[in-house]
Amino acid sequence: MEVLSSAQMMEADRYTIEEIGIPSIVLMENAAKGIFEEFLKCEVKKDKIAVVVGKGNNGGDGLAVARHLINNGFSVDVILIYPPEDFKGDAKINYDILKKYPVKFIQYDENVEFDSYDVIFDAIFGTGLGKAVKGVAEQVIEKINFSRGFKIAVDIPSGLSGSSYEIFGKCVKADLTVTLARPKIVHVFYPAKKMCGEVVVKDISIPDSAVSKVNPELFMLNYENLPLIYKREPDSHKGNFGHNVVIGGSKGKMGAPVMAAYASLMAGAGLTTCAIFEDYYYYLSRYPEVMAYIVQGKDFYTLNEVNAIVDFVQDKDVLTIGCGMGRNHQIKEFLAELIDKTDHFTVIDADGLFHLDEILLEKLRYRAVLTPHIGEFARLLGVSKDEVLKDRINLAKEFAIKYGVVLVLKSADTIIATPDGLLFVVSNGVPALAKGGSGDCLAGVIGGLIAQKYSLVDAAKIGCFVMNVTASLLMEEKNEKCIKTTEVIENLYRGFNKIEAYQ
Ligand SMILES: NC(=O)C1=CN([C@@H]2O[C@H](COP(=O)(O)OP(=O)(O)OC[C@H]3O[C@@H](n4cnc5c(N)ncnc54)[C@H](OP(=O)(O)O)[C@@H]3O)[C@@H](O)[C@H]2O)[C@@H](O)CC1
Numbered sequence: 001m002e003v004l005s006s007a008q009m010m011e012a013d014r015y016t017i018e019e020i021g022i023p024s025i026v027l028m029e030n031a032a033k034g035i036f037e038e039f040l041k042c043e044v045k046k047d048k049i050a051v052v053v054g055k056g057n058n059g060g061d062g063l064a065v066a067r068h069l070i071n072n073g074f075s076v077d078v079i080l081i082y083p084p085e086d087f088k089g090d091a092k093i094n095y096d097i098l099k100k101y102p103v104k105f106i107q108y109d110e111n112v113e114f115d116s117y118d119v120i121f122d123a124i125f126g127t128g129l130g131k132a133v134k135g136v137a138e139q140v141i142e143k144i145n146f147s148r149g150f151k152i153a154v155d156i157p158s159g160l161s162g163s164s165y166e167i168f169g170k171c172v173k174a175d176l177t178v179t180l181a182r183p184k185i186v187h188v189f190y191p192a193k194k195m196c197g198e199v200v201v202k203d204i205s206i207p208d209s210a211v212s213k214v215n216p217e218l219f220m221l222n223y224e225n226l227p228l229i230y231k232r233e234p235d236s237h238k239g240n241f242g243h244n245v246v247i248g249g250s251k252g253k254m255g256a257p258v259m260a261a262y263a264s265l266m267a268g269a270g271l272t273t274c275a276i277f278e279d280y281y282y283y284l285s286r287y288p289e290v291m292a293y294i295v296q297g298k299d300f301y302t303l304n305e306v307n308a309i310v311d312f313v314q315d316k317d318v319l320t321i322g323c324g325m326g327r328n329h330q331i332k333e334f335l336a337e338l339i340d341k342t343d344h345f346t347v348i349d350a351d352g353l354f355h356l357d358e359i360l361l362e363k364l365r366y367r368a369v370l371t372p373h374i375g376e377f378a379r380l381l382g383v384s385k386d387e388v389l390k391d392r393i394n395l396a397k398e399f400a401i402k403y404g405v406v407l408v409l410k411s412a413d414t415i416i417a418t419p420d421g422l423l424f425v426v427s428n429g430v431p432a433l434a435k436g437g438s439g440d441c442l443a444g445v446i447g448g449l450i451a452q453k454y455s456l457v458d459a460a461k462i463g464c465f466v467m468n469v470t471a472s473l474l475m476e477e478k479n480e481k482c483i484k485t486t487e488v489i490e491n492l493y494r495g496f497n498k499i500e501a502y503q
């Protein structure tokens, strides 16, 4: 599903109204009906309801919702923040209609309290909010937040911008946000996403053609649009599913490549080899299905190991490089030579990313998936973490285009950026994965999927999604703090099962 900015949504609205000919009042009515439907599904006390209304079309939606509430026997107060003379267009039409209904209009002043309401609809600002809220609306937002009622935001929690994930002023903290036509940036990226509560997207008759007119380039991954997972032919054999070689590890971090290799195996690679230092071979003993490429007498890689490894990987399909690899200069020399002398599809994670420079990135063009977290990406760009956090969507996009790589910028709202400028957000991240080892697992899963001939982008999409689904299934049974990476890997089959059940 496309994720839009406020400006894109407004343009899709305009196209629908002016070019397709659906009257705007019809869109508003559809919005109101959709929001009302979602309200009915909420299992909360509903004896007394407030609809808090601004002067734009978001307020218009609220006025139309109030009508549906009254028509269905609910007791409703409409709280106007601005004088009713300010209503224009569709909001005014709905105001004029609502005046004829048995509804109490309350003009907001500082004596108005919100604590008596069981449900509060926030219809103050939507996509039209320009800058941080000031004045009376700010006061109302604060009071709504301090009140006890269940808060339903109409389209966007008031005070946030649809086009930004930043919280730049006072905003409503909603329990539920019913957004219209498509999710906006505010609904899928943190920290703003935290203010939205549960997010439901309602169709209001904006056709897909109107959305494609605004050239969306950001998409939210969900069960419906995930790449198809292949079914295996009954006569298939391990050679059909590729060979992934995991190269990483150094003293103290030998578990990282082992977990990546185990994840590759569980993601379905036909064969997975883990390069491992002789003295640490026992790390692999728990996973006899993973093959070993033994590196003699060492605990980190140097140029001496390159030629033999290059020979070994010649007939293999994928390299997954970097997990726990270490950061000294000799390791960089090894990595540079390995990248130079191979042309495989390559997943690079963790310390592997630490060593990348312009020259190496150029050699990885069109064959690599890079999986940095925010800190690693900041280092790759030579900027601070805060700078990345502020502008991560654009930075990810520019980087993937510039270097021709698939960039997986890992966080609770992972962004996958492609060399052709598309962006996919994987916003089902869960806190159980906020743990060392998760990155190794992801790199291994992506490598294992590429081995099975998924494209780099599809492998990244499935890899991120399946890990999140698996971890959230585990969170239903265990405490989120106590979930180990190896448990996530062992349970990947459940994530795959759930995804495949939708396909
Ligand atoms: N278009 C459609 O067909 C459909 C639209 N729909 C709905 O309309 C919503 C968008 O409506 P919108 O464009 O009227 O803007 P909205 O969010 O109500 O706010 C604008 C008002 O806020 C004011 N204002 C702005 N910034 C401010 C600030 N910092 N502090 C204080 N005031 C500020 C601004 O005042 P102004 O600055 O213009 O004087 C203006 O009056 C959208 O989210 C969805 O809910 C649906 O019905 C489906 C069909």
Ligand SMILES: [K+]
Pocket: 058, 122, 123, 124, 125, 126, 153, 154, 155, 156, 157, 158
């Ligand atoms: K709102």
